[in-house]
Amino acid sequence: MSTEKLLPPTTYIGPTVSKYLGALNDRVFGLRFENGKHYISDSQVKFNNDTILIKGKVYKATDDLMNLLTQNTVNGDGYHEEDLDTYEDILLLTNAIFQNNDPDSKKPKSGIATGEDSNEKQNIIKYLQEFGYLEAESTNIGEISDIKNALILFQKKFNLKPTGEIDQETLDLINKPRCGVEDHAVSLTSHIAKWNKKxxxxxxxxxxxxxxxxxxxxxxxxxxxxxxxxxxxxxxxxxxxxxxxxxxxxxxxxxxxxxxxxxxxxxxxxxxxxxxxxxxxxxxxxxxxxxxxxxxxxxxxxxxxxxxxxxxxxxxxxxxxxx
The missing domain is CATH 3.40.390.10 (Collagenase (Catalytic Domain))
Incomplete structure (x- = not known):
C-alpha cells in the first residue's frame, strides 16, 4: 500500500514501470500522458525507480498494479488483493472514480468503479455471474463495459432505470434475499423442458x-x-x-x-x-x-x-x- 513520505521528483524510471508506459490505454481511470507529464484524472503522477508518487503518497509499482493502471481491458485474472486495494485507493485519491473527477457528484463513472471496497465490487460481479447476467470469464476489474452491460440487463429485468451504474436502488435489490435459480437474462429459455406426464x-x-x-x-x-x-x-x-x-x-x-x-x-x-x-x-x-x-x-x-x-x-x- 502507501506511505505519506514524499520522494523526490522523477529521476529514474525502473524496469517494471517502463514496461507499461508505452501503452497507456485507460484514459478514463488510469494513466495518461499530456504535455510531457503523466496524469491520473487531474492529478500528476511521478515515478522514482519502480515506485509511484501521487499527492504525497508512495506506491510500489508491481506488474499487477501497472497493468490495472494502464490497460482499459485487461485479459486474465488472479490479481493480488493488495494490488486491487491499491488500485482502488489511487482511484479514490485522484477522484478518477467519479464523474467529471468530482467527488461531490457522488456518481461513479462506471458500475465496476463503485462500492465501498473491492470486496463489495467482487460480490457484485459474483452476483451478476451467478444469476445469468455476466459470463463467468468476465471477472476482471478492467472489463468495465462487460460489467456495465450486465448491470443494464439486471436493471431492465427488474424495471429499474438502466444506467449501468450501482445506485442505491440497484444495490438494495442485489442485497435482497432471493431464489438461487438464475434469471436467464442472457441465455435462451426455450430448452427448459416440462413434465411429459400428468x-x-x-x-x-x-x-x-x-x-x-x-x-x-x-x-x-x-x-x-x-x-x-x-x-x-x-x-x-x-x-x-x-x-x-x-x-x-x-x-x-x-x-x-x-x-x-x-x-x-x-x-x-x-x-x-x-x-x-x-x-x-x-x-x-x-x-x-x-x-x-x-x-x-x-x-x-x-x-x-x-x-x-x-x-x-x-x-x-x-x-x-x-x-
Whole structure:
C-alpha cells in the first residue's frame, strides 16, 4: 500500500514501470500522458525507480498494479488483493472514480468503479455471474463495459432505470434475499423442458409436520393453476424437497455435491432444478439456516422468511417455469 513520505521528483524510471508506459490505454481511470507529464484524472503522477508518487503518497509499482493502471481491458485474472486495494485507493485519491473527477457528484463513472471496497465490487460481479447476467470469464476489474452491460440487463429485468451504474436502488435489490435459480437474462429459455406426464409425485425428506402441511398447500396452489395432479409418495417421487445448508449433497444421489451452495442466513433462500425430457428426479433445496415463518398469511414478521411463499416459487421451477 502507501506511505505519506514524499520522494523526490522523477529521476529514474525502473524496469517494471517502463514496461507499461508505452501503452497507456485507460484514459478514463488510469494513466495518461499530456504535455510531457503523466496524469491520473487531474492529478500528476511521478515515478522514482519502480515506485509511484501521487499527492504525497508512495506506491510500489508491481506488474499487477501497472497493468490495472494502464490497460482499459485487461485479459486474465488472479490479481493480488493488495494490488486491487491499491488500485482502488489511487482511484479514490485522484477522484478518477467519479464523474467529471468530482467527488461531490457522488456518481461513479462506471458500475465496476463503485462500492465501498473491492470486496463489495467482487460480490457484485459474483452476483451478476451467478444469476445469468455476466459470463463467468468476465471477472476482471478492467472489463468495465462487460460489467456495465450486465448491470443494464439486471436493471431492465427488474424495471429499474438502466444506467449501468450501482445506485442505491440497484444495490438494495442485489442485497435482497432471493431464489438461487438464475434469471436467464442472457441465455435462451426455450430448452427448459416440462413434465411429459400428468401425475407428478413429490416427497419432503426430513420434514416436520408443519413443513409437510405447507408443502401440501403449496402443491395444491399449483394444482389450481395447471392441469397436473400432485401426489405425495416417499418411494417413487419425481420431486424431492429437503433442507440443506452451505456446501451440501444432492438428496437423490447423495454421493454428488449440489453445484449451488447456500450462504447462511439471508442471501439465497432456496433453489431448484428444472425438469428434463427423461422425467429424472428434480430437487428443491430449502436453506435450513433461514429464520422461516411457517404460516400461510401475509403477516410474516419483518425478520422472518415466509416458507410457504418460497416453496410455491421453487415448485414453479420444478414445473419448468423460469424467472
Amino acid at each position: 401425475t407428478v409425485k413429490w416427497y419432503y425428506a426430513g420434514s416436520s409436520k408443519g413443513m409437510k402441511e405447507l408443502s401440501e398447500n403449496a402443491f395444491n396452489t399449483w394444482k389450481e393453476h395447471t392441469d397436473l395432479i400432485f401426489e405425495e409418495d416417499s418411494s417413487n417421487y419425481d420431486i424431492i424437497i429437503s433442507n440443506k445448508r452451505r456446501l451440501h449433497r444432492k438428496e437423490s444421489s447423495g454421493q454428488h455435491y449440489c453445484p449451488k451452495r447456500f450462504d447462511g442466513k439471508s442471501g439465497v433462500l432456496a433453489h431448484a432444478n428444472y425438469p428434463n425430457s427423461n422425467n429424472d428426479v428434480v430437487e428443491i433445496h430449502m436453506d435450513q439456516d433461514e429464520d422461516w415463518y411457517f404460516k400461510i398469511d401475509t403477516n410474516t414478521p419483518k425478520e422472518k422468511i415466509n416458507f410457504y411463499a418460497v416453496l410455491v416459487h421453487e415448485i414453479g421451477h420444478t414445473l419448468g417455469i423460469p424467472h
